[in-house]
Amino acid sequence: MQFIREPCQPYTAGITESTVFQGDAGDVLARLPDRFFRCCVTSPPYWGLRDYKADGQIGAEDDPRPYISRLVAVFQQVRRVLTDDGTVWLNIGDSYTSGNRG
Ligand SMILES: C[S@@+](CC[C@H](N)C(=O)[O-])C[C@H]1O[C@@H](n2cnc3c(N)ncnc32)[C@H](O)[C@@H]1O
DSSP: EEEESSSSSSOOOOOOOEEEEESSSHHHHTTTTTEEEEEEEEEOTTTTTTOOOOTEEETEEEEEEEEHHHHHHHHHHHHHHHHEEEEEEEEEOSSOOOOOOO
16 A cells, blocks of 8 residues: 655555545646546535535535536546546435434
8 A cells, every 4th residue: 555645746656555645626627638537436525514624625616506617626536536437436415413313
């Protein structure tokens, strides 16, 4: 397992082992190769619900429209880095529940 913080170069070194890239999703994805990954599993922040205390965090926009625009930009990158038969598993919602359904 390797851990890469904020890759600043296009990541062309070849990903041969489990790798954790830390950074803004859009920035990190933009540095990853085309048609490389078979699967994307993701749970983006919901809009206006949680503060993850991260600069530039998605979900803290004042209005849902820029939130949607940012997600669209991220998923356009996801589409680019996925193989043609790649899959996306997306968990997203508009609220969190405690799981207790009274
Ligand atoms: C709904 S949570 C999912 C967390 C994760 N699936 C888990 O089970 O711990 C959304 C995550 O997105 C992260 N996040 C927020 N803005 C981000 C951004 N611009 N780029 C990458 N991650 C971001 C938050 O810090 C948070 O950990």
